[in-house]
Amino acid sequence: MKLPSLKIGELVAEIPIVQGAMGVGVSLSKLASAVANEGGIGVISGVQIGFDEADFEHNNDMANIRALKKHIRKARELSPKGILGVNLMVAINNYKEMVMAAVEEKIDIIISGAGLPKDLPSLVEGSKTKIAPIVSSAKAAALISKLWDRKFRYIPDLVIVEGVEAGGHLGFSDEELNSGKTPALGTIVKEVIEALKPYAEKYNKSIPVIAAGGIFDGSDIAKYIKLGAAGVQIGTRFVATEECDADIEFKKAYINSKKEDIGLVKSPVGMAGRAIHNSFIKNLEKGKTPIKKCYNCLKPCNPKTAPYCISKALINSVKGNVEEGLIFAGSNAYRIKDIVSVKELISDLVSESQMILQEG
DSSP: OOOOOEEETTEEESSOEEEOOOTTTTSSHHHHHHHHHTTSEEEEEOTTTTTTSTTTTTOHHHHHHHHHHHHHHHHHHHOTTSEEEEEOOTTBTTHHHHHHHHHHTTOSEEEEOSSOOTTHHHHSTTSOOEEEEEESSHHHHHHHHHHHHHHHSOOOSOEEEEOTTOSEEOSSOHHHHHHTOOOOHHHHHHHHHHHHHHHHHHHTOOOOEEEESSOOSHHHHHHHHHTTOSEEEEOHHHHTBTTOSSOHHHHHHHHTOOGGGEEEEEOTTSOEEEEEOOHHHHHHHHSOOOOSOOOOOBTTOOTTTOSSOHHHHHHHHHTTOGGGSOOBOOTTGGGOOOOBOHHHHHHHHHHHHHHHHHHO
């Protein structure tokens, strides 16, 4: 059995792999365009994307909008025929402005998590841009579909289902994570597919469901395709690629990590996240890290009570200062041993998954 293509309306990705967005600055135009050129969907992370702009420190919002447009244009130059997306967290303070900037640049897909993108359909109205919420339960998928249906007569073009093994911020409560009773990704995927059926039937429209979180190799891809997913999202594997936009030291942190190094960490916005434990996290466990500069980037964050500045921590790590930064990573990061090209990685993933699918 050949690996199926991923169809999102008139968009057709030859390879059903969505490259997970990783920020700050880990997945920008270089990585996204490389993935798109191999037939997958390349995704730029919009979170604090302007960190390298000259006026970032004192003109944060405009620096981010400018950088977002710049990276979309650059990715399109590098991949004129590929499918490109941006990931914009609902929790960022200038969410609306960033979405509108992406639409203005004619981005193919906007992916949104870290909150429910309640008004996203209105922001892309009149454009060809597709919209995809990230959910971690069938309840959330049904809620956003019901809301968009009632308010905008629109339903998701794509739904990404993120499980507990993902890197970065997780869509599960501390109680769920600490109990060890979070549902398996396969279970959530099947439940989301069922929850979306009434809306797909009402609009006579396919809603592809993408499995995400902890997906590492071809056997994982085959597993979720067999369960009914239209494709998978992979983030962690793309860090250890030549085209990944992060500093080499960031990539080495993945390669040098051990299984016991990867665990949960508390984010200043009150969400749990998964990261590689390093000196930064060890120091954080001893007490609060003073916040010298607030970027006013996330709605739930209060600099007076936050244990650390997540922007500063992520910027440190992506620039190579990995011992003083936060290194978000998926649960399987320790399994990565080498840095390869995006072309090699996707070729291996496709060949392995197709072999397993052919075996039945």
